[in-house]
Amino acid sequence: MPSHDIALIGLGVMGQNLVLNIDRHGFAVAVYNRTRSVTEQFVAGRAQGTAVKACYSMQELAAALNIPRRVLLMVKAGSPVDAVIQEVRPHLQAGDLLIDGGNSHFADTARRSQELQAQGIHLLGVGISGGEEGALRGPSIMPGGPQAAYELVRPIFEAIAARADDGAPCVAYLGPLGAGHYVKMVHNGIEYAVMQLIAEAYDLLQRGLGTPSDALARAFDEWSRAELASYLMEITAAILRRGDPETGKPMTEVILDSAEQKGTGRWTVQEALELGVPIPTISAAVEARGLSALKAQRVAASRRLSGPAAEPPGDRQSIETAARHALYAGTVCAYAQGMALLQRASGERGFGVNVAEAARIWRAGCIIRAAMLEDIRRAYAAEPGLSNLLLASPFREELGKRQPGWRLALETSLRVGVPAPSGSASLAYYDGYRSARLPANLTQAQRDYFGAHTYQRIDREGTFHTDWLAENDS
Numbered sequence: 441m442p443s444h445d446i447a448l449i450g451l452g453v454m455g456q457n458l459v460l461n462i463d464r465h466g467f468a469v470a471v472y473n474r475t476r477s478v479t480e481q482f483v484a485g486r487a488q489g490t491a492v493k494a495c496y497s498m499q500e501l502a503a504a505l506n507i508p509r510r511v512l513l514m515v516k517a518g519s520p521v522d523a524v525i526q527e528v529r530p531h532l533q534a535g536d537l538l539i540d541g542g543n544s545h546f547a548d549t550a551r552r553s554q555e556l557q558a559q560g561i562h563l564l565g566v567g568i569s570g571g572e573e574g575a576l577r578g579p580s581i582m583p584g585g586p587q588a589a590y591e592l593v594r595p596i597f598e599a600i601a602a603r604a605d606d607g608a609p610c611v612a613y614l615g616p617l618g619a620g621h622y623v624k625m626v627h628n629g630i631e632y633a634v635m636q637l638i639a640e641a642y643d644l645l646q647r648g649l650g651t652p653s654d655a656l657a658r659a660f661d662e663w664s665r666a667e668l669a670s671y672l673m674e675i676t677a678a679i680l681r682r683g684d685p686e687t688g689k690p691m692t693e694v695i696l697d698s699a700e701q702k703g704t705g706r707w708t709v710q711e712a713l714e715l716g717v718p719i720p721t722i723s724a725a726v727e728a729r730g731l732s733a734l735k736a737q738r739v740a741a742s743r744r745l746s747g748p749a750a751e752p753p754g755d756r757q758s759i760e761t762a763a764r765h766a767l768y769a770g771t772v773c774a775y776a777q778g779m780a781l782l783q784r785a786s787g788e789r790g791f792g793v794n795v796a797e798a799a800r801i802w803r804a805g806c807i808i809r810a811a812m813l814e815d816i817r818r819a820y821a822a823e824p825g826l827s828n829l830l831l832a833s834p835f836r837e838e839l840g841k842r843q844p845g846w847r848l849a850l851e852t853s854l855r856v857g858v859p860a861p862s863g864s865a866s867l868a869y870y871d872g873y874r875s876a877r878l879p880a881n882l883t884q885a886q887r888d889y890f891g892a893h894t895y896q897r898i899d900r901e902g903t904f905h906t907d908w909l910a911e912n913d914s
Contacts, residue, residue, distance in 0.1 A: 444468040444493060446510040446596060447501050449524055451478050454568075455514035456486060457575035458541070458600070463490045465599040470495050470504040502531035509536040510593055517544045517703075525552060534560025537592050539583075541566045543704055546584075546618030546625060546789075553585060553617055562589035565617075567624020569806035570602065578602035580806035581611035582627070582798075584620025584791070602805025605814075610801040615791040622785060623798050626778045629708030629722045631672075631808050632701075633774035636725035636862040638676055640770075641763045642692075644849065648858040649756055653690040657681040663764055667838075668771070670810030699729040708781070715784045718872075719777035720865035721770060728861050747857035759852050765845030766863055772839060773866035775816055776829035796820035830873060839870065 448459050451473040459482075462469050470493040473479045483494040495501040502509060509532060515524050521540055532538070538561060540549060549565030556563045563585055570579035581601050583590050590613045601609040614620050645651040645659065657680035664673035682691040705726040712719040731738075752759055779795050786793045799817040802808055819832035826832055830839065839846075850867055853860040872878060887893040889908040897904055 442504060442506050444470040444504045445506060446470075446512060446593070447472065447495070447505055448512045448514060449473070449501070449528065450514035451482050452514065453572050454575045456482055457572055458512070458514065458568075458579075459492055460486065460490070461576055461578070461600045462596060463487070463492055465596075467596055467599070469493070470501055472496070472498065472501045498528050498531050502528070507533075507535070508592060509533075510539065510596075511537070512539040512541050514541050517542045518548075521548070522552070525556070529556075529559070529561070532559075532561050535562075537562045537564065537589050539564045539566055539593060540621075541568050543567070543624065543628070543702065544621050545707060546622040549584070549618035549621045562586050562592070564589055564593065565619075565621040567620050567627065569624065569627055569802075569808075571807065574602065574805050574807075578610070578805050580801050580804065580809070582614055582620045582623045582801065583611065584614045584618060584622065585616065587613055587616075601801075602809075604800070604803040608800065610803060610805045612794075612797045612801050614798065615786070615793050617791070618789075619791040619793055622789065622791060623782065623793060625704050625707050625711070626782055626798075627802065627806060627808060628704035629719065629726075629781075630774050630778040632705035632708075632725040632729070633722045633777075633862055634670075634672055634771055634808060636728050637721070637767055637770040637774065637866070638672060639728075640853070640858075640860040640863050641767045641849075642676070642680075643858050644763050644853050644856075644860065645760060648852065648856040649752060649759060651756070651760070653680060653692070659760060659764075663767070667811070668764070668768055670812075671807060672810075696735070697732060698735045699732045701726070701729050705729070708778075711785070712777075712781050715781070715788055717777075717781045717784050718869065719781060720869050721774045721777055721862050724861035724865040728859075748855060750855040752852050752856055754848065754852070759849065762845035762849040762852065765842035766849035766867075769839055769842050769846045769870070770863050770866035771810075772812070772829065772835050773869050774862075775812070776835075777869070779816070779820070779829055794824075796824065828873065830870065 445467040446462060447470040448455055449472050451471060459469050459471055468491055471479060472495045476496055479494050483492060493504055495504060511528060513521060513524055515521055521542060521544055525538065538556065544565060553563040565584050567582035568579050578601055581597050597611045598609045601611040604610060614623050642656065646656055657677055660673060660680055661677040664677050679691065684691050684694045687694060709723045709726050782793050782795050782798060785791055796817050799813050799820060803813045815834060816829060819829060820826055829835055846867060850860055850863055884895045888895050888905055892905055894903045894905045
């Protein structure tokens, strides 16, 4: 007899932890994994003593579910999602709900939703952030799709989601089609940027100034308890305190300096280019990972390319404080750029995402959770049409106060030859956005010179072209 509230397909660690989270909150869960032994090991091990039901075929899984059926897919993005949908689809009926909880591209989610609607089957594309621990204890959940379909699973999601300090669950309906996966994509883009900014502060202090690991750990621990309080800062301090039991060295000194990526950061940059939204802090972070992957080339180049021999322009303490200010300012710029992209997509992609709600559900559970997200939420709640987060209080005032340290940190990085791509991009973004006039006038003149692309004037309306090869009598 059907008696289960939801099914989950895909028993990787994330999937297993979500199952245990759902079960712990009183919902009956049925599970299926393509490899039978994985299911057997899970129910005999971590799920032992729970009400979780093991299923070994799609038919058995569908038969175990209450109508309308709710099926959560936790499989690798791309073709595996399409394959599982095709496998389970014959066992579903009109009104049933499929939920893609992986990191699918928002365009794929929109396509799948339209295909399934022909059969009357709903699809929610749901971003889930928080890693393995978040899946077990409470993640941030970002659903998109038909709102009526979201209502079918809302009680489960609200029960299992992380809770912010005010007790609100970190889940909200975000919009139609691929809106949920779009918000998760932007979340990951911001994540890339903040991680890179932290790495640049670490590099300046460790490699640029020679700060020992114990002092680094103390600095990041102190920063993580104040205006920079966030999950990523907390784990950075913990990482810097960890030693390698084999060598006795700090763990960071034995880890290869080549960062991997799964694609969501790249998707964010591609989407920003498509919509014409500048996100240089995020773009620089994605490119920094690409450069880090060129390890063999970098090692060879380090023997042939020279760098500066300049001393840092200040004492160690002043530069450490400056690095803190630069990290704060860069982080604000990363959020500003991500939110600007969400706002543009809300209109041009038809998502209608409430940016304040996105900030609200990122306050706990997710990887980019940070104390400043409450101020970000308030800024967009007070002014939904806010053109840029840089203009909102308290960020406008804080960036003004921290500007001397921000600039000193980047000046120091330049002088000692320690790259700071995301930090530099953040300051350039700030300086560019606050500039009433930029040198794009010359760029447009060049375009008109070689391609007759025309230009506009500042003193009258209209579109103009100059014959640049003609003699100039003025």
